[in-house]
Amino acid sequence: MASEIRDINLAESGLRKIEWVRRNCPLLSMLHDEFEKTKPFKGQKIALSVHLEAKTAYLCLTLAAGGAKMYVTGSNPLSTQDDVAAALVHEGLEVHAWHGASEEEYLSHIRAVLTPGPNVIIDDGGDLVHMMHTELRDLIPGVIGGCEETTTGIIRLEAMNKEGKLKFPMVRVNNAMMKHFFDNRYGTGQSVWDGINRTTNLIVAGKIVVVAGYGWCGKGVAMRAKGLGARVIVTEIDPVKAIEAVMDGFDVMPMAEAAEVGDFFVTVTGCDKVIDEEDFMKMKEGAILCNAGHFDCEIDMAGLRKIATDTQPMRNNIIGYKLPNGRVIYVLGEGRLVNLACGDGHPAEIMDMSFAIQALSGKYLVEHRDEITDMLIDVPEDVDREVAVKKLAFMGKKIDKLTPEQEKYLNESGL
Structure with a gap:
């Protein structure tokens, strides 16, 4: 299906915005380079519905660098930036979104990114997951799992899971320490x-x-x-x-x-x-x-x-x-x-952490697809910690390490 955007001629402006994000998102840039080499998403189709501005675009390009075929839309009609949507199309991604979409158009765009049959879902608010479980249930068997970005989406997922209606695993990205401590607060x-x-x-x-x-x-x-x-x-x-x-x-x-x-x-x-x-x-x-x-x-x-x-x-x-x-x-x-x-969303340095968690959680789903049994899972602790360690290094900060004696003190009861 061809992309549905306002104007491809806006791409140059969108590319400049994405370049600014790239320069201020060292974690995502590191993952972009790593994914280009390892191709963790080779052969996978990813449907993504997140506020479509430059930071989201760089996440999309990072996942595409990892071999994913990307189908992209926004998660709110007023947060889509038309020049950024054009830039992603310019870079070869399929995009269905424009600023100020009507309710009917918005749902049509959600439907369009799901119709190809995604293997992984990146959601923000739960609209992709909701439509998969209502209109497009026949596509559910092809879904490995997905990631949910925000508190509201997790509330919807937990309600579905409690009622036994959630049919594929979803990672609660918002619950990761390196997400909600910084993204939600700062x-x-x-x-x-x-x-x-x-x-x-x-x-x-x-x-x-x-x-x-x-x-x-x-x-x-x-x-x-x-x-x-x-x-x-x-x-x-x-x-x-x-x-x-x-x-x-x-x-x-x-x-x-x-x-x-x-x-x-x-x-x-x-x-x-x-x-x-x-x-x-x-x-x-x-x-x-x-x-x-x-x-x-x-x-x-x-x-x-x-x-x-x-x-x-x-x-x-x-x-x-x-x-x-x-x-x-x-x-x-x-x-x-x-x-x-009314603005450009969270600062780039904040979304660098949140979207690194998203990218690594998607990678985790693909690599562990045969081991996951729960429908709702948290971001693995080692992924959370990996993002923290690398972000701290990019910030130029160092911390102390426990000595062997200190580890022994903390881990032995003394009885």
């Missing part, structure tokens, strides 16, 4: 505020920021908001995480209370309708809402559109919604992932 923390700041051009210092959810992503968003000079309020459903937020120096309260005082609202929960109609009506004039969770359901956009008496585009990626009480609140990026809908 990557999300920086990229969310990058998207907010470049879109709004407003000061954060002195404002009240409400962060919904205090998982690793929420921790990063709250930490960066504090660093920008904001007063931070956290909303949570988990008492342990709520106590952690308090001890990290943040206020904690229900969303119903936070809605009345917040200037900026950032949802990072992976749940549905975290901010709903009742909350909208309590918000003050000019409140700014955005979402950093994978799907555009954390802010109840359907409910907001239903009650709004008027809408008005204010700036690129900002729409104002006039409420029945006369107040206007603003939503960034249509309630989709603000760091990608």
Whole structure:
């Protein structure tokens, strides 16, 4: 099937973006060179659905260097960059994606990368796996396994597995220490505020920021908001995480209370309708809402559109919604992932670690296909550690090693 993209003439711009990523992703570059020699994916078809920007493109090129036939699409209609999609087609990969795809077009693109019958799936949010298990079940026997990039996707996979519906092994890439410790906390923390700041051009210092959810992503968003000079309020459903937020120096309260005082609202929960109609009506004039969770359901956009008496585009990626009480609140990026809908996503050095985990997890699946029995598996500890050791070396840092005496001390009971 031929690629489906906006404009192949945009390739030069996309190639420049990918080159910048290459220069700042030493782990992926090392794997690219290694894979070119060893061809761990020779003869394998890989279907990939990840936010289609330059860092993802370099992952795709790394897997292709390893011998894979790549079928690529995005995992969010507003995060696809058309020049990057063109660059991948220029490099010989099959791509089905464009920025601003309708729901129908987006699903068509997902279907197009699965139709050739993938052996390995690289997913971000679970849409590839979902379609394989609904529309394209006849292709399941050809699947060795897959990797899931994000928390939301893992939630979907765990629900499927609990119900006995997951039919091939999936690696929980997001659970790897070298992924969620850094990608979710430092990557999300920086990229969310990058998207907010470049879109709004407003000061954060002195404002009240409400962060919904205090998982690793929420921790990063709250930490960066504090660093920008904001007063931070956290909303949570988990008492342990709520106590952690308090001890990290943040206020904690229900969303119903936070809605009345917040200037900026950032949802990072992976749940549905975290901010709903009742909350909208309590918000003050000019409140700014955005979402950093994978799907555009954390802010109840359907409910907001239903009650709004008027809408008005204010700036690129900002729409104002006039409420029945006369107040206007603003939503960034249509309630989709603000760091990608309104920015370029996580920094290259962060995704260097996350995508190295992805590439090595895919390699692990292919090499151990006959040994894997569980449907949900974690990233092997030696893969996690290998990425940590090599990343530390690329950063020019060294650490201590245990002496034989110290190892003996730690490993013997002394009884």
